[in-house]
Amino acid sequence: MTADKALLIWQSRLVKHGLDEVRRLASKRPLQPRARRFIFLRHGETEGNARRVYQSAEIPLNETGLAQARRAAEYLRGHCVERILASDMRRAWQTAQAAAAIAGAPMIAEPRLRERWFGDLVGTPSHDLDWRNEPENGETLRDFVARTQAGLNDALDTDASTLLVAHGGSLYVLVFSLGADLLERHIANATPLLFEYEAQASRWRISNIAPEEATAGYRATAD
Numbered sequence: 001m002t003a004d005k006a007l008l009i010w011q012s013r014l015v016k017h018g019l020d021e022v023r024r025l026a027s028k029r030p031l032q033p034r035a036r037r038f039i040f041l042r043h044g045e046t047e048g049n050a051r052r053v054y055q056s057a058e059i060p061l062n063e064t065g066l067a068q069a070r071r072a073a074e075y076l077r078g079h080c081v082e083r084i085l086a087s088d089m090r091r092a093w094q095t096a097q098a099a100a101a102i103a104g105a106p107m108i109a110e111p112r113l114r115e116r117w118f119g120d121l122v123g124t125p126s127h128d129l130d131w132r133n134e135p136e137n138g139e140t141l142r143d144f145v146a147r148t149q150a151g152l153n154d155a156l157d158t159d160a161s162t163l164l165v166a167h168g169g170s171l172y173v174l175v176f177s178l179g180a181d182l183l184e185r186h187i188a189n190a191t192p193l194l195f196e197y198e199a200q201a202s203r204w205r206i207s208n209i210a211p212e213e214a215t216a217g218y219r220a221t222a223d
Contacts, residue, residue, distance in 0.1 A: 010184045018132035019172060025145040026176035033156030036197040039079060039163045039209070042171055043087075043095040044068035044190040054121040054129075057089045057114070065091070068190035069098035075192055075210045076163070081105045085155045086165035087113040095190065096165040103163065112151025115167035116144040131169075148173040180204040185212055 014020060044065030048055035061069060072095070081103035086096035088109040100107050116131075119138025134140050139147075148170055155164060164170075168187060175182045178195070185208060186193055192209040 014182075016130075018130040021132045021141065022145065022169075022172050023176040025142060026149065026173050027179065029146075029149055029177070030179060031149065031153060031156070031174075031177040033153065035156040035158055035160075035162055036199075038156060038161070038195050039076070039081065040171060040174060040193045040195060041072060041095060041099060041163060041165045042168055042187070042189055042191060043089075043091040043165065044072070046091050049189065052126050054118040054124055054126045055091075055115070056122050057117075060090050061094045065189065066094070066098075069095040072190040072192050072210065073098040073102040076102055079194070079209065080161040081163045082160040083108065083158070084163045084165060085110045085113065087111070087115070087167060087170065089114050089167070092165050092167060096163075099163060099165065105163070110151050110155055112147050113155070113164065113166040113170050116141070116169045131172075144169065145173055149177055152177065175206070178204045180206055182206075 044061045045068055046055060046059045046065055047062050048059050050062065050064075076099055081099070082105055084096050084100055084103065084105050084107045086092050086107060086109060088111050092113070093109070096107050117139040118135045120136040121138065131141055152164075152170075152174055156162065164174075171187060171193075172182070175186070180195070180203070183206075185191075186206055194207045194209050196205050196207070197203075198205050
């Protein structure tokens with residue numbers, strides 16, 4: 001498969017899962033953080049990821065996810081991390097703990113970086129996840145985007161080297177709020193991503209810190 005064909009397939013998946021609406025909402029209030037360089041880390045795998053169901057707040061990392069978190073932390077050794085802000089959902093907090101053990105940086109809970117709450121859908125299959133849907137007793141997409149943007153804005157209002165540990169939904173809002181390009185290789189579990197602002201081009205660049213082959217088999221959030 002050519003790179004162009006793969007990109008077209010990826011873009012069609014984003015539309016299928018309603019992520020074009022996440023992009024529309026996030027881009028209405030673009031982020032302009034003081035930080036010009038930071039790292040984002042999605043949590044490691046859970047049984048909910050493996051079974052592809054909407055997840056509760058307290059679901060922990062499974063054995064694979066714990067190993068992924070430790071491996072991701074090792075890839076952070078060559079990068080300065082002075083502070084770690086993490087979603088307080090259990091899966092993200094455990095991933096942040098693995099990173100903190102290597103980086104030696106303080107952990108700060110940031111509830112606004114939690115994954116979107118899907119209400120009555122929790123525990124049901126997520127194969128056909130559509131971010132445009134408004135689940136009963138869940139969080140509206142508009143509220144989720146606004147809440148996440150507020151948390152990101154405060155978390156990145158700093159000159160300190162920062163690591164954010166959160167979720168797939170948080171990553172979507174972050175990337176779309178910065179106007180960056182989201183690629184399939186960015187969204188796998190426990191893949192540390194380096195965000196850098198290129199002043200000359202006036203744009204954000206995202207690069208995988210871990211080798212791509214190291215995360216090739218990890219579960220992605222668009223499926």
